[in-house]
Amino acid sequence: MLVLEPRPQPSRALALLSPVIAIMLTLVAGGILLALMRRPPVEALRVYFFQPVEEFWLWLTLPAEEAAMWLYTPSEVVVKAIPLALIGGGLAVCFRANVWNIGAAGQYTAGAILAGWLALGAPEGASGIWLVPYLILGAIGGMAWAAIPAFLRVRFNANEILVSLMLTYVAALLLDWLVRGPFKDPAGFGFPESKAFQAGFVMPVLVETTRLHLGVVFAIGAALALWLMMARTMKGFEVRVMGAAPRAGAFAGFSRDRTIWFVLLLSGGLAGLAGAVEVSATVQQLQPNISAEYGFVAIIVAFLGRLNPMGALLGALVLAVSYIGGENAQIALKLPKAVTGIFQGMLLFFLLGCDTLIRFRVRWLGRRTL
């Protein structure tokens, strides 16, 4: 029989290899799934995963004037990756502390709502400087929403997984009410949506002819800052200790409650910022669907990035490729959108399974029983 034998030291090589193995296994399993759906698996996987990567590669390697025509897909991948990286980086820190904020979707929505309130209430002709308070309010909205599970956990010991998740439904319903009530555009022909944001509240586009916007700077900046914090500061050390060995942390004088507050406000603030950024960059109005599912997909991003903020940046790109590939496959192969969700779920399964190899060695013991 097969048994797991603990390694004396966790394998560093496998810790880095495991996401790669998991992605490959997902491609194989995905190919089988596509074959079962009677789609040519190789062709489908090419559209799904390799085409975006291929175009990305062409854009990177070709001389500038030729590369321009391959700019569209890479820029779209990055645009998708921005909210995923912002949320995923925060969740990586949160999960490191062994605090399970799985309600980032609600914090994202709350951030978009609070920021959107400013955008809709601002005087006519507001300039781009308004973007600063807009984004700050987004982060505050997310922090406020995350403060609820933090407070209930610290004060009443209520499970943060369930509380934060329940609040995602509350936030979605609140947004639904707002865009059908107080925030509704009176000239909107009865559609449940707010009026469009003024130009001052739209994220500036960085590269002409694409949708690549300023958010990419925030995403990279946040990842760098979080990475520095985790690797180089006392606060990062505290988060890691409280996650791995809370009793040891308590003896070192760290407070469990303070860590819970810190990581929930941090991840909530980043999710709220992501919500404000995304709404201002893409739909530029409030509507019932503002892609809050990024909050859930970012969980996969955090794990794919080894719960490391810089890793989450890479993880966000991988998941963004699966989104863009999914959209291409919907058009080219008439593949349903749900396939993307299956791929993303499988990726996390394989990743968690492969992570076992970091701590354990698989041994074949022949036919004898233990």
Add this chain to the structure above:
Amino acid sequence: MENFLISMIIAATPLLLAATGELVAERSGVLNLGVEGMMLVGAVVAFATASATGSPVLAVAAGAGAGLVMALIFAVIALSLLANQAATGLALTIFGIGASGLIGQGFVGIALDPLGKLAIPGVSDSTMLGRILLGHDAMVYLALALAGAVAWFLARTRAGLALRAVGDNHDSGHALGYDVVAIRYAATLFGGACAGLAGAYLSLAYTPMWAENMTAGRGWIALALVVFATWKPGRVVAGAYLFAAVTQLQFYGQDWGWPIPSQFLAMAPYVATILALVIISRDVNLTKANAPACIGRPFRAER
């Protein structure tokens, strides 16, 4: 009021089924956060089976089987490969949302006849009590019977004692000669089958149709119910009916002329879940008394 109570009993059934299954898994020390995903896959497979075969019995069985298969994926990754249970459960939910959406593609917008009611002529329709308590479909009573059976199994049988022992202290259970992993597999699969049944109830009886994400967080509410019930099957029954009553407010509140927007009434079950968690969790003695001590912790036999 009569209609309110009838719809409450119906709405409680999926919560009761899913929470009872999850309670068994948690008592064995397994925290499976994938209830929502297992319910969704159960719902869509049951609906597809019903529209293909027309047999409600086959459809219910297929729903339970689908939930069981989903739980098997969880068990392999979390119990055999010792992965983090919280993360694996989340993956199961994400996977279940995608898988159910894919399977259910061709079934959106189709309506089926709801499950047949067990009417007893002359009894179930003549009195108000009869109309409220009798004359539901078989699964309403099956859910109650299941909760009773689980209560008896956990409290009164040797196997139930072994299951609780493994959940409270897996090292001791192992030392006593129990196969910890096998017991946890069985409990997890039972939980999956129950979640599949709960999903089947939603798509066959509660609203006889398939819609993406039709569980709308009921899987998560079932998880909260287990905490609310402090891991006691009898209290799960009470909790499920209480929560169902809150859920139904969104449909009856407007009929009764409450001046509250429908979205706020729809928030009620989620807010009530949070309040219930707070009320139960603040009393450490209440939660610690029955909470399985080894919940969520992986087990590997050392020798």
